[in-house]
Amino acid sequence: MNIKFHLSLIVCLIFCCSAFSQMRTFKSIEETIGNENQVIKLSLQGKDLTEIPSQVYKLTNLKFVSFKDNKIDTIPPQIGNLVNLVYLDFRNNNINTLPPEIGKLTELKALYIGNGDREVKQARVANKIKKLPVELFNCVQLKELDMSQLQLEEIPEEIGKLTELEQLFMSSNSLKSLPATIGKLTQLENLGCSSNKLKKLPEEIGQLTNLKWIWLGYNQLSKLPEAFSNLNKLESAYLKGNKFSKFPEQLVSLSSLITINLGRNALTSIPTSLSTMKQLKVLGLDDNKVKTVIEQLRGLTNLKSLNLSNNAVPYAEFKQLQTTFPGTKIRYNTKK
Numbered sequence: 001m002n003i004k005f006h007l008s009l010i011v012c013l014i015f016c017c018s019a020f021s022q023m024r025t026f027k028s029i030e031e032t033i034g035n036e037n038q039v040i041k042l043s044l045q046g047k048d049l050t051e052i053p054s055q056v057y058k059l060t061n062l063k064f065v066s067f068k069d070n071k072i073d074t075i076p077p078q079i080g081n082l083v084n085l086v087y088l089d090f091r092n093n094n095i096n097t098l099p100p101e102i103g104k105l106t107e108l109k110a111l112y113i114g115n116g117d118r119e120v121k122q123a124r125v126a127n128k129i130k131k132l133p134v135e136l137f138n139c140v141q142l143k144e145l146d147m148s149q150l151q152l153e154e155i156p157e158e159i160g161k162l163t164e165l166e167q168l169f170m171s172s173n174s175l176k177s178l179p180a181t182i183g184k185l186t187q188l189e190n191l192g193c194s195s196n197k198l199k200k201l202p203e204e205i206g207q208l209t210n211l212k213w214i215w216l217g218y219n220q221l222s223k224l225p226e227a228f229s230n231l232n233k234l235e236s237a238y239l240k241g242n243k244f245s246k247f248p249e250q251l252v253s254l255s256s257l258i259t260i261n262l263g264r265n266a267l268t269s270i271p272t273s274l275s276t277m278k279q280l281k282v283l284g285l286d287d288n289k290v291k292t293v294i295e296q297l298r299g300l301t302n303l304k305s306l307n308l309s310n311n312a313v314p315y316a317e318f319k320q321l322q323t324t325f326p327g328t329k330i331r332y333n334t335k336k
Contacts, residue, residue, distance in 0.1 A: 103135025
């Protein structure tokens with residue numbers, strides 16, 4: 001999944017708001033001593049911490065804090081005392097559980113508890129959270145929640161309480177299903193759930209009518225729910241590495257969709273209805289079993305990128321595609 005989307009709310013919360021962007025960012029506990037009431041933003045990122053310094057809990061006006069890239073293994077109950085927090089980052093630590101007191105942080109707009117790119121050199125550490133406390137979902141003002149690369153096996157149905165969520169990242173876990181209550185997240189614009197064990201999606205996913213990007217690569221999906229065709233604002237569908245043997249027709253009716261990636265599936269053909277998607281700019285069909293595409297793609301006048309690598313499309317048709325789509329970058333080679 002493209003991690004650029006992770007930065008959107010950070011920029012909005014920290015840098016775009018002039019009132020906060022002009023405030024000092026304290027970068028050590030020593031700097032806060034004697035200034036406790038003035039500390040709004042605190043970055044303890046990459047400090048080799050194994051625990052949260054007790055001094056942090058005295059910073060009652062704290063709104064933004066990052067503990068990213070440390071070795072913290074426990075979040076104590078006192079975290080619930082920081083009731084003014086709007087931004088909290090625990091990425092890339094050694095955390096195994098979240099305390100119920102996390103649910104007291106009802107002003108939170110952004111919470112990062114997953115793992116991801118590191119901004120400092122450190123020995124490999126990772127949060128290993130397997131279960132989420134239901135109290136977490138009392139943080140109903142959350143707009144961004146990152147739970148990527150943990151060991152989650154299920155998402156509680158209480159996630160439906162987070163109706164303000166715009167960005168939700170759950171990729172690289174062990175999820176076998178998504179709760180039907182995910183359909184209540186009607187403000188969601190970006191949903192990341194690649195590299196899990198999903199075999200199907202709930203019909204309620206069709207209620208996410210503000211969704212623009214969906215990341216479902218490397219699961220075990222073989223079809224999409226009919227309600228998927230309700231996602232009228234969807235711009236990008238990442239479905240690579242699943243078990244689709246037929247092109248999902250639900251995609252064809254989505255007039256805002258400009259990027260489709262169905263690489264590494266089991267497609268043998270694509271429908272002629274695809275040619276009606278004149279807005280489509282990027283189409284990934286690599287590593288399938290497709291034999292012909294020329295007629296099915298002929299109407300795609302805005303296509304900029306086409307990946308046909310490792311299919312059964314003959315070379316003569318590839319040359320014809322180059323003539324038909326002179327402004328399109330076409331990746332092609334046949335399976336050996």
